[in-house]
Amino acid sequence: xxxxxxxxxxxxxxxxxxxxxxxxxxxxxxxxxxxxxxxxxxxxxxxxxxxxxxxxxxxxxxxxxxxxxxxxxxxxxxxxxxxxxxxxxxxxxxxxxxxxxxxxxxxxxxxxxxxxxxxxxxxxxxxxxxxxxxxxxxxxxxxxxxxxxxxxxxxxxxxxxxxxxxxxxxxxxxxxxxxxxxxxxxxxxxxxxxxxxxxx
Amino acid sequence: xxxxxxxxxxxxxxxxxxxxxxxxxxxxxxxxxxxxxxxxxxxxxxxxxxxxxxxxxxxxxxxxxxxxxxxxxxxxxxxxxxxxxxxxxxxxxxxxxxxxxxxxxxxxxxxxxxxxxxxxxxxxxxxxxxxxxxxxxxxxxxxxxxxxxxxxxxxxxxxxxxxxxxxxxxxxxxxx
Numbered sequence: 001x002x003x004x005x006x007x008x009x010x011x012x013x014x015x016x017x018x019x020x021x022x023x024x025x026x027x028x029x030x031x032x033x034x035x036x037x038x039x040x041x042x043x044x045x046x047x048x049x050x051x052x053x054x055x056x057x058x059x060x061x062x063x064x065x066x067x068x069x070x071x072x073x074x075x076x077x078x079x080x081x082x083x084x085x086x087x088x089x090x091x092x093x094x095x096x097x098x099x100x101x102x103x104x105x106x107x108x109x110x111x112x113x114x115x116x117x118x119x120x121x122x123x124x125x126x127x128x129x130x131x132x133x134x135x136x137x138x139x140x141x142x143x144x145x146x147x148x149x150x151x152x153x154x155x156x157x158x159x160x161x162x163x164x165x166x167x168x169x170x171x172x173x174x175x176x177x178x179x180x181x182x183x184x185x186x187x188x189x190x191x192x193x194x195x196x197x198x199x200x
Numbered sequence: 201x202x203x204x205x206x207x208x209x210x211x212x213x214x215x216x217x218x219x220x221x222x223x224x225x226x227x228x229x230x231x232x233x234x235x236x237x238x239x240x241x242x243x244x245x246x247x248x249x250x251x252x253x254x255x256x257x258x259x260x261x262x263x264x265x266x267x268x269x270x271x272x273x274x275x276x277x278x279x280x281x282x283x284x285x286x287x288x289x290x291x292x293x294x295x296x297x298x299x300x301x302x303x304x305x306x307x308x309x310x311x312x313x314x315x316x317x318x319x320x321x322x323x324x325x326x327x328x329x330x331x332x333x334x335x336x337x338x339x340x341x342x343x344x345x346x347x348x349x350x351x352x353x354x355x356x357x358x359x360x361x362x363x364x365x366x367x368x369x370x371x372x373x374x375x376x
Contacts, residue, residue: 001261002204020262027288043356045289052258052287053251059202060221060254085254086228087247 003058006121008066010113011188013106015066015080022067022166025076025098026051034099039134057085063122065094068110077101080110082127089154093118093127093165105187107141112180114195115145119168126167128153130160137162142193144183146176203260206268207323211315211374214308216268216282223269226278231301239337240298249326259287265324267296270312272303273278279303282312284320284329289358291365294330295320297343316334317347321371329368334360341366348373 005017018026030040030047042050058064065081078097084090093115095107118124129147131138142163150164171177206218219227231249232244243249245251260266267283280299286292295317297309320326331349333340341364357363368374 002201008215023262043289043358045287048262048288049251049255052255052262054258055261056202056257059257060224083246086250087245 001055001058003062003068005058005064006117008113008117009071010109011184012071013110013113014069014071015110015113016069017058018051018065018067018079022076023048023051026079029078029096029098032099035096037132037138038096045162047101053085054079054195057083063118066110066114068097068105068106077104077106078110080107081114088130088156089128091118091124091127093129095138102137105184108144108180109184111141111145112184115165115170124168127165129163129165130156131163132159133161145180146170202257203265203266206260206266207319209315209319210273211271211311214279214312214315215271215273216312216315217271219253219256219267219269219281220319223278224250226300227253227280227281230273230298233301236301237298239334239340240296259285265293268312268316270299270308270309278306280312282309282316284316284324284326291355291357292328292330292333293320293326294332295368297340298333305311310346313343314347315362315372317368321375326371328370331366331368332357332360334363344368 001017008015027047029035030042030050035041053066053092056112061084063082065075065079065083068078068080069076074178078095078101080095083092083094093111095111097107118127129142146166150162153162153164155162166176202220203218217376228246228249231237231243231252256267263286265284268280269278270280270282272279278302282297284293285296295313297313300307317329321327331344333344344366348369352365352367354362354364
């Protein structure tokens with residue numbers, strides 16, 4: 001890519017530019033029921049064209065969606081980043097985690113990192129996430145990230161809910177930021193580890 | 201440069217170069233013109249047309265080729281696009297061409313497409329090329345035939361539906 005895509009790191013994840021070799025993982029998820037809230041499921045042609053558009057978005061906007069890799073295995077687990085194609089009312093922070101990688105806190109960890117990048121390195125003052133009202137997992141995640149429903153903000157086409165992320169200042173050394181860090185830490189190393197099985 | 205791997209090709213009257221941000225508006229205008237874009241695959245919404253502009257950039261990165269912007273040497277104006285197209289699901293790489301409103305009837309499409317065909321054989325090393333044309337697009341059929349391409353078969357295209365596949369003469373014939 002001609003645009004410089006920064007590599008972002010977290011404890012468990014490395015976020016890199018989407019590359020041609022990552023496409024099969026993307027395609028598998030967008031061919032599946034998992035993508036139903038993101039315009040899918042898509043056929044092979046549609047999935048490839050969307051992946052190409054993800055790459056073009058980086059070149060046109062200077063930011064975009066990172067491919068999220070597990071640090072230890074290098075495997076991809078999903079994508080997270082900024083998304084603002086034409087007709088989007090404002091810049092969105094978006095995420096998708098492959099179905100077999102869900103439930104490990106990767107979306108929270110990756111999205112928290114990209115949001116910090118946009119706020120602290122790129123000077124964004126605000127961001128939203130456009131979420132299908134039926135996509136309860138994503139609404140839950142938006143709320144865990146401190147986002148709240150913004151009923152005043154325009155949506156993409158009226159069928160999506162707008163969640164507004166907390167402003168940069170609300171994430172600098174605050175209880176909210178600490179809570180997110182704690183939750184991520186708990187995914188990495190649970191505070192409560194049952195020893196053996198309950199006997200009853 | 202948003203497509204660093206796109207070469208700059210020249211013909212007598214034209215420059216073929218990778219897409220630049222300033223090409224977005226003329227391209228989007230073309231794609232939203234349902235009548236003109238009918239044979240190419242047009243869109244009703246600006247967001248979808250923008251996405252096509254973005255995915256052509258991605259096509260260049262994923263395949264190493266894509267659609268060039270055709271620029272008039274004399275004025276520097278974008279007059280259309282021509283290139284090699286081969287998204288997943290396509291039968292095989294094809295040469296495509298589009299001339300924007302106001303630039304028809306001057307042989308621009310042919311001049312660009314012939315240069316692109318030479319580039320595909322000489323520089324990309326392709327050994328055969330097709331053009332996919334929807335039935336009823338008589339202007340494109342006429343150009344394909346003037347370029348020496350012949351009808352091979354009709355197939356179902358993922359995005360265009362029923363589509364005719366024309367096969368171009370091979371490298372030996374074209375490069376002489």
